[in-house]
Amino acid sequence: xxxxxxxxxxxxxxxxxxxxxxxxxxxxxxxxxxxxxxxxxxxxxxxxxxxxxxxxxxxxxxxxxxxxxxxxxxxxxxxxxxxxxxxxxxxxxxxxxxxxxxxxxxxxxxxxxxxxxxxxxxxxxxxxxxxxxxxxxxxxxxxxxxxxxxxxxxxxxxxxxxxxxxxxxxxxxxxxxxxxxxxxxxxxxxxxxxxxxxxxxxxxxxxxxxxxxxxxxxxxxxxxxxxxxxxxxxxxxxxxxxxxxxxxxxxxxxxxxxxxxxxxxxxxxxxxxxxxxxxxxxxxxxxxxxxxxxxxxxxxxxxxxxxxxxxxxxxxxxxxxxxxxxxxxxxxxxxxxxxxxxxxxxxxxxxxxxxxxxxxxxxxxxxxxxxxxxxxxxxxxxxxxxxxxxxxxxxxxxxxxxxxxxxxxxxxxxxxxxxxxxx
Amino acid sequence: xxxxxxxxxxxxxxxxxxxxxxxxxxxxxxxxxxxxxxxxxxxxxxxxxxxxxxxxxxxxxxxxxxxxxxxxxxxxxxxxxxxxxxxxxxxxxxxxxxxxxxxxxxxxxxxxxxxxxxxxxxxxxxxxxxxxxxxxxxxxxxxxxxxxxxxxxxxxxxxxxxxxxx
Ligand code: SF4
Numbered sequence: 001x002x003x004x005x006x007x008x009x010x011x012x013x014x015x016x017x018x019x020x021x022x023x024x025x026x027x028x029x030x031x032x033x034x035x036x037x038x039x040x041x042x043x044x045x046x047x048x049x050x051x052x053x054x055x056x057x058x059x060x061x062x063x064x065x066x067x068x069x070x071x072x073x074x075x076x077x078x079x080x081x082x083x084x085x086x087x088x089x090x091x092x093x094x095x096x097x098x099x100x101x102x103x104x105x106x107x108x109x110x111x112x113x114x115x116x117x118x119x120x121x122x123x124x125x126x127x128x129x130x131x132x133x134x135x136x137x138x139x140x141x142x143x144x145x146x147x148x149x150x151x152x153x154x155x156x157x158x159x160x161x162x163x164x165x166x167x168x169x170x171x172x173x174x175x176x177x178x179x180x181x182x183x184x185x186x187x188x189x190x191x192x193x194x195x196x197x198x199x200x201x202x203x204x205x206x207x208x209x210x211x212x213x214x215x216x217x218x219x220x221x222x223x224x225x226x227x228x229x230x231x232x233x234x235x236x237x238x239x240x241x242x243x244x245x246x247x248x249x250x251x252x253x254x255x256x257x258x259x260x261x262x263x264x265x266x267x268x269x270x271x272x273x274x275x276x277x278x279x280x281x282x283x284x285x286x287x288x289x290x291x292x293x294x295x296x297x298x299x300x301x302x303x304x305x306x307x308x309x310x311x312x313x314x315x316x317x318x319x320x321x322x323x324x325x326x327x328x329x330x331x332x333x334x335x336x337x338x339x340x341x342x343x344x345x346x347x348x349x350x351x352x353x354x355x356x357x358x359x360x361x362x363x364x365x366x367x368x369x370x371x372x373x374x375x376x377x378x379x380x381x382x383x384x385x386x387x388x389x390x391x392x393x394x395x396x397x398x399x400x401x402x403x404x405x406x407x408x409x410x411x412x413x414x415x416x417x418x419x420x421x422x423x
Numbered sequence: 424x425x426x427x428x429x430x431x432x433x434x435x436x437x438x439x440x441x442x443x444x445x446x447x448x449x450x451x452x453x454x455x456x457x458x459x460x461x462x463x464x465x466x467x468x469x470x471x472x473x474x475x476x477x478x479x480x481x482x483x484x485x486x487x488x489x490x491x492x493x494x495x496x497x498x499x500x501x502x503x504x505x506x507x508x509x510x511x512x513x514x515x516x517x518x519x520x521x522x523x524x525x526x527x528x529x530x531x532x533x534x535x536x537x538x539x540x541x542x543x544x545x546x547x548x549x550x551x552x553x554x555x556x557x558x559x560x561x562x563x564x565x566x567x568x569x570x571x572x573x574x575x576x577x578x579x580x581x582x583x584x585x586x587x588x589x
Contacts, residue, residue, distance in 0.1 A: 022564065022566065035449065035490070036489060036490060036491075040491075044577055047577060047581070048577065048580055048581060048584060049584075050584065065450065072450040072451065073450055076450060118489060119488075119489050120440075120487060120488050120489040120513055122489075134489045134513050135489060135513065135516065136489050136490070136491035136494075136513060136516065136517035136520065137491050138491060138517065138520040138521055138575070138576050138577060139516055139517065139520055139576065141576075141577065142520075142576050142577075142580055145580060145584070146580070150566065184437060184483060184486055185437075185482055185483035185486070185509060185511070188483065188509060188510075188511065188512060189512050215487075218483065218486065218511065218512075220512055275437065362441075362446040362449075362488075363441075363445070363446035363447050364446055364447075364449070364450075368447075381441070381487060383439045383440075383441040383442065383487060384439075384441070384442060384463045384464065385441060385442065385445055385446075385447075385463040386441040386446060388447075390445075390462070390463040
């Protein structure tokens with residue numbers, strides 16, 4: 001069986017499953033945030049007249065509307081806090097960072113789990129060998145009421161990465177390359193599994209980028225088989241007993257398709273407005289003048305991302321007339337980046353620190369764009385109007401590339417600006 | 424199911440959830456949010472769409488976020504169904520869960536904006552009255568048809584919980 005099939009079979013209480021079968025799975029963990037979570041599921045559960053099936057299996061994280069900027073967002077957060085109490089949910093991480101980063105950071109994920117998340121980038125959990133899918137609020141209400149969900153067993157597409165990334169390249173370049181080469185629906189109704197030496201060489205925060213942006217490739221899940229790197233991260237996070245065990249695709253398992261890429265020849269990637277699939281080598285967009293550089297989001301502002309930005313920004317200044325905004329992905333990220341000197345490098349270069357949360361990534365918080373403005377961003381999506389005005393232009397790139405654009409005032413190859421790794 | 428007809432609103436591939444339910448309005452009630460549905464790509468849509476109309480998309484309709492307001496906004500505006508060559512998986516489930524029929528149909532290229540359509544979700548048929556043609560869609564799985572017949576996931580669950588069984 002494939003890794004995906006093994007994970008689904010376990011959750012369905014079956015010895016084996018086949019792609020295309022519809023099965024009912026027991027849910028090990030359900031994660032919600034303030035936007036799609038309590039404010040939406042509360043009235044639905046009330047209508048059904050039931051409570052949460054198992055409060056110990058629910059994690060709530062406020063990240064979309066934090067900190068509140070007006071009465072509406074304050075009311076959403078207030079409702080979230082009260083509902084969590086009423087529902088008896090202990091695992092509530094209020095304003096501690098973006099859900100996809102906080103969930104593994106606080107030890108909630110482990111290989112083998114079947115997890116649902118009320119957010120499309122819930123695929124991030126696949127980096128830890130968990131079968132984690134994104135669902136909508138009504139679906140979530142169904143899970144909270146019953147502890148179960150039906151799914152169609154997905155066939156697996158293997159995304160293989162040979163070679164090794166060069167300096168100034170990152171998982172974001174890998175995943176944008178795949179968006180450009182394969183398009184945003186290649187993974188629709190399918191399990192994506194990343195493999196190969198270049199994937200194995202990535203640390204967990206970088207693997208999370210690949211799993212996270214499985215969503216941009218259309219995937220139901222974005223899996224990476226757990227290994228020593230995974231287990232070491234989980235030990236540090238206090239995740240409890242975790243084993244890599246048999247959580248990998250068997251050599252004889254049936255794979256629907258394989259796409260191989262070479263990390264060794266990869267160039268920094270930039271996706272032009274308004275889609276991640278408009279990705280191309282950075283040279284194709286070099287020279288585009290920018291107004292804003294944004295380092296933020298679940299995929300683009302973890303500690304490793306801030307380190308990348310710092311290697312470019314050390315001893316440099318943001319170009320006049322350009323603003324560099326940095327929203328660390330979690331409070332723990334901020335603490336670590338403060339302790340190791342990274343934050344100082346970013347702010348000395350002229351970067352402006354924003355709260356940990358979704359912020360401008362989804363046009364909800366500080367840092368949104370005016371009509372006609374151009375931004376380069378380390379986030380996952382550049383759909384029209386997502387970061388502000390429908391007439392703004394958002395390019396996507398790695399933290400290296402975003403930082404280099406902030407310094408140059410225009411999109412440029414970051415490899416000419418690398419200094420020693422901060423910290 | 425329906426004998427009503429409605430007019431077609433035709434869009435291309437990859438219509439995303441941010442244009443269906445723009446982030447800037449996500450904290451507002453769905454009645455308000457719906458006024459901005461598709462505004463970034465078709466500013467006239469929300470004002471002109473009529474109850475019973477049908478949204479026609481290309482590949483990967485509803486890609487992006489898991490926000491089910493993307494489907495709710497269409498329901499709020501009275502859209503009767505979405506027909507597309509393919510759907511992003513979360514949008515597909517959200518729409519069905521909310522009782523908005525979504526039909527996968529390979530042959531929609533001939534549908535023009537404004538064509539009069541009649542949708543039969545149960546039988547998976549799209550009748551194009553303007554062009555005198557009938558398009559066959561992929562059949563909806565039985566367990567989903569049962570859910571749609573109940574009006575969506577919540578009424579379906581209500582029934583199930585009341586009956587104490589599936
Ligand atoms: S940071 Fe952006 S992509 Fe990540 S969960 Fe928040 S809105 Fe979604």
